[in-house]
Amino acid sequence: MARKNAFYAQSGGVTAVINASAAGVIEAARENKDVIGKVYAGRNGIIGALTEELIDTSKESKSAIDALKYTPGGAFGSCRYKLKDLKTSQREYERLIEVFKAHNIGYFFYNGGGDSADTCLKVSQLSEKMGYPIQAIHVPKTVDNDLPFTDVSPGFGSVAKYTAVSCREAALDVASMCATSTKVFVMEVMGRHAGWIAAAAGLAKEENDDAPHLILFPEIAFDKAAFMKKVQATVEKVGYCVIVVSEGARYEDGTFLADAGTTDAFGHKQLGGVAPVIAQMVKAELGYKYHWAVSDYLQRAARHIGSATDMEQAYAVGRAAVEFAVAGKNAVMPTIERKKTKKYSWTIGEAPLKKVANVEKPMPRKFISKDGFGITPSAREYLAPLIGGESYPPYKNGLPQFAKLKLAPVAKKLNDVFDV
Amino acid sequence: MARKNAFYAQSGGVTAVINASAAGVIEAARENKDVIGKVYAGRNGIIGALTEELIDTSKESKSAIDALKYTPGGAFGSCRYKLKDLKTSQREYERLIEVFKAHNIGYFFYNGGGDSADTCLKVSQLSEKMGYPIQAIHVPKTVDNDLPFTDVSPGFGSVAKYTAVSCREAALDVASMCATSTKVFVMEVMGRHAGWIAAAAGLAKEENDDAPHLILFPEIAFDKAAFMKKVQATVEKVGYCVIVVSEGARYEDGTFLADAGTTDAFGHKQLGGVAPVIAQMVKAELGYKYHWAVSDYLQRAARHIGSATDMEQAYAVGRAAVEFAVAGKNAVMPTIERKKTKKYSWTIGEAPLKKVANVEKPMPRKFISKDGFGITPSAREYLAPLIGGESYPPYKNGLPQFAKLKLAPVAKKLNDVFDV
Structure with a gap:
């Protein structure tokens, strides 16, 4: 096999451990120098491939790559940019081929969620449909945990841990x-x-009386009367009530609770956040004094309380992607497979991108309690091991020390400018 | 000295380490059994003294008390309840004396902020003014860091660490x-x-280009034009802009930014939170896409990323309070004194409650940069050691294991019911 370079890009919303996947890809590629030359990372994701803004990861030290394992955010930059089908976005795919050709790129590692899996699938077809030989492997990542075929999406375990710890x-x-x-x-x-x-x-x-006392899921239409009844009963019994609400919580008709009609002084729609809406609703109905929190990016960036299991899995899917490429595979995604052991254990599996792309894994109804406000023992059994272990970053002067990369640009070889 | 029991209560907003002070009080009292009998904790703070709802801490195991050192919140319950002067609140002070007398209480340890220091001072005067012999020692605590005479208020270092880590x-x-x-x-x-x-x-x-790029302090009147100019310049130079805003940020005329006029669908004043107000303001003025976070209680409860220095200091002031009592002192508060060493070190000092009560320590202007949007090197020098060291709680199944107390009630000796 002629040695080719690899392209790696981060896509969509970042996580506390997406950089651990990057470390997995880069370290495994370095161990396979006979097959893979350099790993070029796209600056700001796939956009970097289109604009020929590539980062030469070979300039990064071993310790800098190691530090990626405990650095949140997307170290090379990510983006929300979806390539459409080969026909609609033909110019963009042609551009990818130009850039890949110019930099001798034969491997495409795309680190993202469901939309990205679709893009990755399309890139994997460039060989067949547009005559450019490339192997495309998708590296799964999303805090939303909605990727199919994998037991869990890397990135989820850490946000799950942050959420459970913060709630407690x-x-x-x-x-x-x-x-x-x-x-x-x-x-x-x-x-x-x-x-x-x-x-x-x-x-x-x-x-039984521990928080959270109510959870509002997007999967269950909001029933205000039942909700108020349970909030009141909880305050009367326990003395207080902790409510966890998903940003996607909605009414029967599909309207988001967050869109419930608040306007600011300028007449704009409300400032966002379903927590204040719920809190205000409880106050209006039951008169209770409330507080609310919206941790937003803090939750998915909270590497300081990362799940060790999640970090290991994110790293492992990065490595596995390279191993798949070296084994000649194309259009696949490494998955996390839960073993049927008593003590939680897992291994790497494989799913074809054709089946993964654009499929969302919903949370099973059996994970939500009958009344719709809690989780069941089977949900607990599924979720508990995913937050297992504490992966702490190193600290200096009281603050976590995250990776500082050189992000050395690869010299451009194409003369034109491509607008994205 | 005849052996007397002690009363301990938590007061006002709780912190990630107020229970470490409780552990300090209880452990030191146990080591001074010849002077101090039992430590009775007030259920829900001073209210527990008024209603004679006392918790017998002698029923708690050594390991349960040890676990308090890494348990956030107020393990015995806290309250916002301010006793007025001896004349106005005479019936309440008389009631305190009744309860203290009934339970042979001769030591009063009050764990709180500025308002509580004032209550503690008044209790210390019961001996002189109402003929009941008692020694009252205040144990400092507040995330707001506004207690005078102490270099830092225990509780602040941990919220400071959470804030700096989360921002990064x-x-x-x-x-x-x-x-x-x-x-x-x-x-x-x-x-x-x-x-x-x-x-x-x-x-x-x-x-220079690191976040936070702007900080909005309550001490500096909000200057919208200067703010927008700096936000725009930051986005243009760095690509993004991270703004930290204090809940108390205000306009020149004293109006809180959080009160800036948003109303919801019911015509209520806005739902609270200055972050969404600022974010919306930036969007309206500069058009940038925004996100915002309000971590609220999550920040002051975040024991999972507690400052080791803060925890040690909170524990030390608890112990010192007992040592002061044993030494026969009254109406004092142990303080944290920063030593003049090159490497940060501290010792316990002492301040008279007369000087502490109701005095707020403002942040010095010299800690805020000239443009009003950042901190100075002297602020950094003061703040940095306070977040030093990571004090992690123990984990089981991925979750922190906090103290579980028995909270055994002390049998009531008074027959009447006291309404608070």
Whole structure:
């Protein structure tokens, strides 16, 4: 096999451990120098391939690449940019081929979620449809945990851990003060249309009266009467009530709770955030003093409380992608396979991109309790091992020390400018 | 000295390490059994003394008390309840004496902020003014860091660490995506009228272009034009802009930015949170895509990333309070004294409650940069050691294991019911 260079790009919303996948790709490629030349990373994801802004990862030291394992965010830059089908986006695919050809790129590693899997699939077809030989491997990543075929999406375990830990901690704060102060605390979490992250908060609960007392899932239409009844019953019994709400929570008709009609002084639609909407609703209906939190990016960047399991899996899928490429594979994605052992264990599996692309894995209804406000034992069994182990970054002067890369640009070989 | 029991109560907003002070009080009291009998904790703070709801801490195991050192929130319950002067609140002080007398209480340890120091001072005067012999020692605590005479208020270092760590992490997330997505990220922090917590976020910045790029302090009147100019310049130069805003940020005329006029569908005043107000303002003025976070209680409960220095100091002031009592002192507060060593070191000092009560320590103007949007080297020098060291709680199944107390009630000796 003639030695070719590889292209690696990060795509879509970043996670606390996407850089661990980058480290996996780069380290495995370095161990396979007979097959893979250099790994060029796209600056700001696939956009870097289109604009020929490539980063030469061979200029990075071993320790810098190692530091990626505990550095949140996307070290090479990510983007939200979706290539359409080969026909509609023909000029862009042609451009990719020009850039790949100019830099002798034969391997395409794309680190992203469902949309990116689709792009990766299309790149994998360039060989057949446009005559450019390339192997495209998708490296799974998303905090939303909605990728199919893999037991879990790397990135999810860490946000899940942050959410469960934060919920348990904040609940102790609320419990302390509820006699004379805040009685209802609303904590908003990410997850888009899937309730995986919200469900993970449920792990904070050990005993019946523990927080979270209610979880609002996007999968369950919001029933205001049932909700208020349970909030009131909880405050009356426990003294306070902790509510976790998914950003995607919605009414029966599909309207997001976050869009519930608040306007600011300028007449703009409300400032965003479903937590304040819920909190205000409880106050109006039941009169309880409330507080709310929207941790937003803090949750998916919270590498300081990363899940060791998640970090190891993110790293492993990066390595596996390279091993798949070296083995001559194309249009596949490494997956996490849960083994049927009593103690949690996992191995790397493989899924064809044709089946992965654009398919969302919904949270099973059996993971949500009958009343719609909690998680079931089977959800707990699925979720618990994913937050296992604490992967702490190194600290200096009280602050985490994250990777500092050189991000050395690869000299451009094409003369034209490509607008994206 | 006849052996007397002690009363301990937590007061006001709780912190990630107030329970470490409780552990300090209880452990030191156990070591001084010849002087101090049992330590009774007030259920929900001083209210527990008034209603005679006392918790017998002698029923707690050594390991349970040890676990308090890494358990956030107020393990015995706290409250916002201020006793007025001896004349106005005479019935309440008489009631305290009744309860203290009934339970042979001769030591009063009050763990709180400025308001609580005032209550503690008044209790210390019961001996002289109402003929009941008692020694009252205040144990300092507040995330707001506004207690005078002490170099730092225990509780502050941990929220400061959480804030700086979270800001650094979230900034990496924003940096990854700014080419095609969010350009402005607004992170709201606590601190009431003082900018200490906001200032601590400034520790995340190491190089000139690092986040946070702007900090909005309560101490500096908001200048919209200067703010917008700097936000725009930052986005143009760095590609994105991270703004930390104190909940107490305000306009020249004293109006809080958080009160800036948004109303919801019901015509209520806006749902709270200055971060969304700032974010929306930037969008309206400069058109940048934004995200915002309000971590609220998550920040002051974040024991998972507690400052080791803060934890040690919180524990030490608890122990010192007991040692002061044993030494026969009254109406004092142990303080943290920074030593004049090159490497940060500290010792326990002592301040008279008369001077502490109701005095707020403002952040010095010299800690804020000339343009009003950042911190100075002297602020950095003051703040940096306070977040030093990582104090991690123990974990089981991926979750922190916090103290589980028995909270055994002390049998009531008074027959009446006291309404608070």
